[in-house]
Amino acid sequence: MKRGKITIDSERCKGCYLCVRACPMHLLTTGTSVNSTGIFPVVFLEKPDTNSGACIACGSCYEVCPDTAIEVYEQKGGGK
Amino acid sequence: MKKIYAHPESLIKVQTKYCAGCGHGVVHRIIAELVDEMSLREKTIITNPVGCAIWADLYFNFDSVQPAHGRTPAAASAIKRILNDHLVICYQGDGDLAAIGMAETIHAANRGERFTTIFINNAIYGMTGGQMAPTTLIHQKTATAPLGRDPEFPAGMGYPIKVLEMLRTLQGTTYLARGATDTAAHVRQLETYIRTAFEAQMAGYGSSMVEVLSPCPTNWGVSPVQAVDIIADKMIPYYPLGEIKNTLPDTFRKKKEGGAL
Amino acid sequence: MNRDRTVLMKGNEAIAESAIRAGCGAYFGYPITPQNELIAWMACHMPESNRIFIQAESELAAINMVYGAAGTGIRTMTSSSSPGISLKQEGISYAAGADLPCVYVNMVRGGPGLGSIAPAQSDYFQSTRGGGHGDYHVLVLAPKSVQEAADLTYLAFDLADKWRMPAMILGDGLIGQMMESIILPEYKEPALLPVKSEWSVGHMNQTHRKPHRITSIILDPEELERKIRSRYERYKKIETEEIRFEEKNCEEADVILIAYGTAARVCQSAQQSAAGQGIKAGLFRPITLWPFPYAQLEQISQKGKPILVVEMSMGQMIEDVQLSVHDKVPVNLLSHAGGVIPTEEEVFERLRSIVFGGTK
Numbered sequence: 001m002k003r004g005k006i007t008i009d010s011e012r013c014k015g016c017y018l019c020v021r022a023c024p025m026h027l028l029t030t031g032t033s034v035n036s037t038g039i040f041p042v043v044f045l046e047k048p049d050t051n052s053g054a055c056i057a058c059g060s061c062y063e064v065c066p067d068t069a070i071e072v073y074e075q076k077g078g079g080k
Numbered sequence: 081m082k083k084i085y086a087h088p089e090s091l092i093k094v095q096t097k098y099c100a101g102c103g104h105g106v107v108h109r110i111i112a113e114l115v116d117e118m119s120l121r122e123k124t125i126i127t128n129p130v131g132c133a134i135w136a137d138l139y140f141n142f143d144s145v146q147p148a149h150g151r152t153p154a155a156a157s158a159i160k161r162i163l164n165d166h167l168v169i170c171y172q173g174d175g176d177l178a179a180i181g182m183a184e185t186i187h188a189a190n191r192g193e194r195f196t197t198i199f200i201n202n203a204i205y206g207m208t209g210g211q212m213a214p215t216t217l218i219h220q221k222t223a224t225a226p227l228g229r230d231p232e233f234p235a236g237m238g239y240p241i242k243v244l245e246m247l248r249t250l251q252g253t254t255y256l257a258r259g260a261t262d263t264a265a266h267v268r269q270l271e272t273y274i275r276t277a278f279e280a281q282m283a284g285y286g287s288s289m290v291e292v293l294s295p296c297p298t299n300w301g302v303s304p305v306q307a308v309d310i311i312a313d314k315m316i317p318y319y320p321l322g323e324i325k326n327t328l329p330d331t332f333r334k335k336k337e338g339g340a341l
Numbered sequence: 342m343n344r345d346r347t348v349l350m351k352g353n354e355a356i357a358e359s360a361i362r363a364g365c366g367a368y369f370g371y372p373i374t375p376q377n378e379l380i381a382w383m384a385c386h387m388p389e390s391n392r393i394f395i396q397a398e399s400e401l402a403a404i405n406m407v408y409g410a411a412g413t414g415i416r417t418m419t420s421s422s423s424p425g426i427s428l429k430q431e432g433i434s435y436a437a438g439a440d441l442p443c444v445y446v447n448m449v450r451g452g453p454g455l456g457s458i459a460p461a462q463s464d465y466f467q468s469t470r471g472g473g474h475g476d477y478h479v480l481v482l483a484p485k486s487v488q489e490a491a492d493l494t495y496l497a498f499d500l501a502d503k504w505r506m507p508a509m510i511l512g513d514g515l516i517g518q519m520m521e522s523i524i525l526p527e528y529k530e531p532a533l534l535p536v537k538s539e540w541s542v543g544h545m546n547q548t549h550r551k552p553h554r555i556t557s558i559i560l561d562p563e564e565l566e567r568k569i570r571s572r573y574e575r576y577k578k579i580e581t582e583e584i585r586f587e588e589k590n591c592e593e594a595d596v597i598l599i600a601y602g603t604a605a606r607v608c609q610s611a612q613q614s615a616a617g618q619g620i621k622a623g624l625f626r627p628i629t630l631w632p633f634p635y636a637q638l639e640q641i642s643q644k645g646k647p648i649l650v651v652e653m654s655m656g657q658m659i660e661d662v663q664l665s666v667h668d669k670v671p672v673n674l675l676s677h678a679g680g681v682i683p684t685e686e687e688v689f690e691r692l693r694s695i696v697f698g699g700t701k
Contacts, residue, residue: 004081004084005081011095012093012094012095014095014099014100014101015100016100016101016297016304016305017303017304017305018101018304018305018308021305021308022263022264037095039100057084058264059084059085059264060264061264062085063106063264063267063268064106064261064263064264064267065105065106065109066096066098066100066101066102066103066104066105066106067095067096067105068087068088068091068093068105068108068109070085071083071085071086071087072083072084072085073081073082073083073084074081074082074083074084075081076081076082121545122545122546122549123544123545123546125542125543127409134558137554137556140552141552142545142552143542143543143545143552143553143554144542144552144553144554144555144556145408145409145412145542145554145555145556146439146554146555146556146557146558147405147408147409147432147435148401148405148408148431148432148435151401151402151405151408151432154397154401154402154403154405154406154408154409155405155406155408155409155412156409157395157406157409158367158369158393158395158406158407158408158409158410158413158417159409159410159412159413159542159543161367161393161395162366162367162393162410162413162415162543163413163542163543163544166543183398183399183401183402184398184401184402184405186398187397187398187402191395
């Protein structure tokens with residue numbers, strides 16, 4: 001199982017929340033502080049990679065984000 | 081950690097003017113990824129339409145030409161014939177392509193012009209505030225069909241047009257595919273369609289078009305998440321996904337499978 | 342005469358051949374009478390020299406193909422006649438708004454609407470007052486003969502490139518159809534064509550430059566005003582540097598004929614008949630209709646002699662004549678519409694009545 005994490009550019013996030021819907025691990029959620037455009041950007045609930053509910057670097061969030069605000073990292077050495 | 085999905089170089093890192101949840105952003109990113117992958121950033125030209133994507137030229141890190149409404153394929157025809165070793169992308173919405181520009185669309189397709197058209201179908205006119213489009217579904221409510229699209233007379237509003245199925249009959253068309261941006265899986269499938277179209281173009285085949293069923297939360301009057309559900313529930317049943325036409329020669333497919341093109 | 346370059350040609354064909362010699366790399370057109378020989382010539386000869394030819398699906402498509410082509414820096418052209426030129430106006434406005442050089446040809450026919458296919462001069466307003474929407478001008482060159490049609494076409498490409506704007510040849514059905522002996526211009530060396538890479542699209546890989554964007558949208562009103570005003574600064578320069586006209590015997594004249602194109606050819610003959618009858622008629626023939634020779638006409642009006650404007654329209658250029666002379670002298674009009682060409686006899690009769698009595 002791949003392991004990874006994502007980063008979100010919270011200034012360019014427009015709060016469409018399509019990534020929240022797309023994440024199979026339910027690691028994305030609405031944040032509680034606004035960005036400079038008044039949007040509550042999405043935040044990533046990072047979990048330790050030993051946790052079975054952790055990010056699997058599937059890239060679904062990246063694929064659906066209309067603002068390319070997400071970048072996805074894969075843990076090196078993570079198996080297939 | 082290794083970055084496996086990154087902001088493409090061919091996409092400029094600025095906040096776009098597009099609404100939250102708009103499909104343009106996804107397609108822009110796919111195009112930019114492919115241009116990077118094919119190392120064509122400095123040999124790509126996009127012709128962008130009148131419509132929301134009037135702003136597309138601000139977001140790509142390559143040349144652009146923005147012609148009159150509907151005439152995007154005419155300008156693209158000229159540009160591709162003159163700069164035939166460049167990747168020419170004709171990017172249009174449903175008004176530009178299927179209403180005011182329908183003649184240009186049909187004739188460029190019929191001539192087998194070698195640019196690739198990316199057709200963003202959100203079944204409505206976005207920029208001007210939600211009027212009926214040629215691809216608006218029956219009963220769909222819009223600013224100019226407040227009671228819903230009604231093909232019966234006296235309203236006589238016509239039927240939603242399946243552009244790819246119509247263009248399939250033209251001998252000049254080689255690759256016509258329809259994708260959607262509603263799920264990550266569909267986005268990935270869409271990327272394979274656009275990749276095929278771009279590679280076909282660079283190998284000298286024409287004409288190619290990829291239609292994208294795209295959400296317009298603002299003018300559909302729903303949230304972005306509700307909008308992608310509408311694509312799945314209402315649009316895909318009427319506008320089926322898949323390769324509507326693929327008459328690329330076997331040698332092209334074999335080459336693709338075999339390795340670098 | 343250079344026998345290799347002297348030929349008997351139709352006006353339409355002379356324009357087409359001259360464009361090819363001027364380095365036109367892309368032609369897009371649509372058939373319409375009375376200029377079909379032009380597109381036919383291009384259909385034959387452009388592919389011969391590996392240049393681009395497309396018969397487009399409409400005049401709308403053709404002018405937008407020109408727009409796209411012009412964006413790449415290539416010399417490009419379209420042609421049509423009055424109703425088709427109306428269709429092209431949006432595209433021309435876009436080209437002006439994006440500062441794109443291009444050439445287009447209008448072989449005018451009787452209008453309005455579908456009208457007639459006979460020659461007319463009723464598109465003067467359309468040509469010189471913009472034609473399409475917005476504040477802009479196009480260069481307007483009006484030939485009187487097949488030779489001049491060829492020469493001005495050749496010049497139009499140079500002027501369009503020099504000033505980064507559309508340039509048009511305003512001909513008419515007679516000039517397009519008639520055959521005269523002409524000397525064709527030299528083929529322009531491709532290496533000597535102007536370089537436009539500081540703004541054109543394509544070949545980013547050669548210099549690794551920033552993207553170029555060909556566009557005419559500027560939403561901020563103040564920014565758009567600045568852009569328009571700087572364009573008008575260019576137009577001001579054009580108005581001092583690019584005026585062209587022909588003037589014959591205006592110095593000692595009793596009456597001044599003002600006409601362009603085919604109407605001027607008729608006036609030339611009338612001028613000669615008049616001389617034979619002791620009437621000294623001068624002929625002032627604007628060649629550039631935009632920029633219009635206001636100052637030069639104003640000079641001529643200072644002699645106080647009456648003017649007879651001869652136009653194949655209900656009177657369009659006459660307004661520019663009136664603007665030039667500021668009511669200093671009487672300005673008369675001999676007009677025909679719908680494709681009717683004035684005759685030498687008609688013009689002569691008017692000259693007589695102006696000079697000898699009755700009319701002022």
